[in-house]
Amino acid sequence: MKAHERSILSDYDLKKPSTRFLYYLMNLFVVIMMCCMAYPIVISMLNGLKLNTEVNSFPPTFFPTEWHFENYIKAWNYIDLPKYFKNTMFIFFGNMAVTISILGFAAYSLSKLKVPFKSAIYYYFLATLFIPATTYMIPNFINLKDLGLMGSFAAIWLPAGANAFFLLLLKTFMDGIHTEIFESARIDGASELRGFFQIAFPLSIPIFATLAIFVFSTAWNDWFWPSFILNQDNKPLSSAIRDFVLNARRLDLNIKFAILTLVMIPPIFIFLLFQKYILRGLYLGGVKG
Incomplete structure (x- = not known):
């Protein structure tokens, strides 16, 4: 049966x-x-296929009376989308490299090494999660300006190494790795650096994959901070959309909707492809003490 x-x-x-x-x-x-x-996704896609007069008509129509697929060609040629997409990917890969190197080493140290005042350090980082991001925006700006990083991608990459939530998420995951594995590696003469790259990092691929999705989402959607500190040539796609599309006064609405639809496609594809890692990241988000 x-x-x-x-x-x-x-x-x-x-x-x-x-x-x-x-x-x-x-x-x-x-x-x-x-x-x-x-x-919103469907109406943006359909409005991108209408004439501009039909988009502004009242009462509004849901489906286009005439399908104008050439609007998407005009939208693609209106701004240099590949250039700003490349800038967004530079920000993503740079932030991910900082997350793996700085936050990965810090989480490994707090989880598997004998660090003095480990509990105090852990709760210190935990307490910073309650501080609003707007309170340290100006200090970050001053620090980056004094370091001479304004206008460069490094101004985005460097603050990514101070993400307390990612640090605690990585530490919580590494706490679940058996300590005996690292003790055996130390007995065999492995250094802590080798223990991280050959043991901790391979076993932590699921959490790093989850963080990669979070980092990609931030790099794709964040426009305020990049617009604040990057020059025009290094701005990501979200900042370019705000400057050249949303704030454009002489751009037809149907072309605006077509551009916004093109920008929405990659994150939707990423979500559908990696949705199980996103749900796993929400599950791992319950940081324990």
Whole structure:
């Protein structure tokens, strides 16, 4: 006899009218939420296929009366999207390298090495999570200016090495790696550097993959800080969209929607491809003391 996996609600539970009503009501709410989330994406894509007069018409139309796919060609040629995409990738790979090197070493030290006042250091970093980011924005700006990094990608990469949330997330994951593995490596003469690269880092690939998604999301969506400290040639795609598309007064709305649709495609693709790592990252986000 084939065994059936039991879910939260069994077939017997669904026979009760009250339970079945609540079940369908919850599913209705899920469908409504899905429609609310998908509507901005769909309407942006469809508006990018309309004439500008139709986009500005009232009452508005959902589907275009005429499909103008050439709008996306105009949108692609309006600004140098590959250039700003390349800048965004430079920011992402630089932030990821800093996360692996600086935060990875720091998490390994707090987790597997005998660091004086380890608990105090841990709770110090934990306390910084309660400080609003706006309070240390000006000190960061002054520090980067004094270091002569204004306008360069290093002004984005360097602060990425001070992400307390990523540090605690990495430490929590590395705490789950058995200490005996590192003790055996030390007995065999392995250095701590070798222990990190040959033991800790390979076993921590899942959490680093999760952090890569978070870092990519930040590099793709953050426009304020890059607009604040980077020059025009080094700005990422989000800053270019704000400067040349959202703030443009003479750009037709249909072309604006077409550009925004092109910009939305990569993060949606990344989410669909790596959604299991994103959900795992939300699960690992419960930092324990």
